[in-house]
Amino acid sequence: MNTANQYQDCIDACNACAVACNTCFAQCLQETDVQMMARCIALDADCAAICTLAANAMARNSEMAKHFCRLCSEVCLACAHECEQHHHAHCQACAKACKKCAQACLDMLN
Amino acid sequence: MNTANQYQDCIDACNACAVACNTCFAQCLQETDVQMMARCIALDADCAAICTLAANAMARNSEMAKHFCRLCSEVCLACAHECEQHHHAHCQACAKACKKCAQACLDMLN
Amino acid sequence: MNTANQYQDCIDACNACAVACNTCFAQCLQETDVQMMARCIALDADCAAICTLAANAMARNSEMAKHFCRLCSEVCLACAHECEQHHHAHCQACAKACKKCAQACLDMLN
Amino acid sequence: MNTANQYQDCIDACNACAVACNTCFAQCLQETDVQMMARCIALDADCAAICTLAANAMARNSEMAKHFCRLCSEVCLACAHECEQHHHAHCQACAKACKKCAQACLDMLN
Numbered sequence: 001m002n003t004a005n006q007y008q009d010c011i012d013a014c015n016a017c018a019v020a021c022n023t024c025f026a027q028c029l030q031e032t033d034v035q036m037m038a039r040c041i042a043l044d045a046d047c048a049a050i051c052t053l054a055a056n057a058m059a060r061n062s063e064m065a066k067h068f069c070r071l072c073s074e075v076c077l078a079c080a081h082e083c084e085q086h087h088h089a090h091c092q093a094c095a096k097a098c099k100k101c102a103q104a105c106l107d108m109l110n
Numbered sequence: 111m112n113t114a115n116q117y118q119d120c121i122d123a124c125n126a127c128a129v130a131c132n133t134c135f136a137q138c139l140q141e142t143d144v145q146m147m148a149r150c151i152a153l154d155a156d157c158a159a160i161c162t163l164a165a166n167a168m169a170r171n172s173e174m175a176k177h178f179c180r181l182c183s184e185v186c187l188a189c190a191h192e193c194e195q196h197h198h199a200h201c202q203a204c205a206k207a208c209k210k211c212a213q214a215c216l217d218m219l220n
Numbered sequence: 221m222n223t224a225n226q227y228q229d230c231i232d233a234c235n236a237c238a239v240a241c242n243t244c245f246a247q248c249l250q251e252t253d254v255q256m257m258a259r260c261i262a263l264d265a266d267c268a269a270i271c272t273l274a275a276n277a278m279a280r281n282s283e284m285a286k287h288f289c290r291l292c293s294e295v296c297l298a299c300a301h302e303c304e305q306h307h308h309a310h311c312q313a314c315a316k317a318c319k320k321c322a323q324a325c326l327d328m329l330n
Numbered sequence: 331m332n333t334a335n336q337y338q339d340c341i342d343a344c345n346a347c348a349v350a351c352n353t354c355f356a357q358c359l360q361e362t363d364v365q366m367m368a369r370c371i372a373l374d375a376d377c378a379a380i381c382t383l384a385a386n387a388m389a390r391n392s393e394m395a396k397h398f399c400r401l402c403s404e405v406c407l408a409c410a411h412e413c414e415q416h417h418h419a420h421c422q423a424c425a426k427a428c429k430k431c432a433q434a435c436l437d438m439l440n
Binding site: 042043045046049050053056057060062063064067068071074075078 | 149152153155156159160163166167170172173174177178181184185188
């Protein structure tokens, strides 16, 4: 019985993206210009949620895994686009993790 | 400030569907023919997960809510199709909740 | 086969609390004094997460359900205490839903 | 602005445990003796859920993180105890990941 998972790279990218989004979320809330960060915070929450769901579904070898990853890639790109517009280090780190995860999801579809 | 949510009907359908899927999951595990129920159990887990995510996103008025609900409707229909093939009361109840939730998600998109 | 759930009242309270927390989260992000709402937003996210987990576990008749509900009651009370300090209608509504959910969780333990 | 997380080791252990639990869940459903695995499957679902919640909360630097990790360690130990009783490689791998995660959560509390 093989306990390794065919989707391990994408699972790792989703988990790393969820950490980056949650970190960005928490640090945005500590910024002095938090009102400017409202959309970033909201997208961080969305992106962490779908990354987490996708990682869990891939680990279960779900027949729906590709559907979840397709949507995950879309939410990651939306979050990356918003984060890129802010100079904060946590936003830049989050944008990078989101783009990496979006690509891992697209790779997994093929 | 209005604390009501424009998506309340769809949130309620998603939460009811998650309960039905989780109930079906637990009761499938108690069946004597549990091997026959493996795909039902797996889809119950997928469907409960996306219903829960969609309900939370709608309650946050997420800009991604429609994307989540579109996928939720697809997973609900897959789960309903599997559940309908089993005579257990919990499967029939789950199929019904899944179809109602799929429709609520489609209605919410328009 | 009985498809009803012994924990239905507590499941309903958890789902209602998750909606109230997510609503408060989204509306806090739209306030002009959002920096003042940072702890409220963070606790809303924690509380929605544990309410959702507890509701799903109860619906699965999980042997861990009481453990999840004990912690859920504690997080609900922390969130209620923070929300009560803000005059916004969504905060007051959230505090009320949190206290109701905390009580439902304590009732479920006995 | 430091984007690293003080809880990174525990986050990694929680994510690895969630993967192991979800893998065990899926592979238990494929076993011929799936009825014997019912409690293992149920605990896998509980454990993956609380590991995921704890990882997300730690990444948000949640003030509730220690509460979530204390419960996570308890659920991990219950899941490990069940998995250890089965000879399947996925159960043994899951038991090991659960015990490692339980220890990481206890370490994080201190």
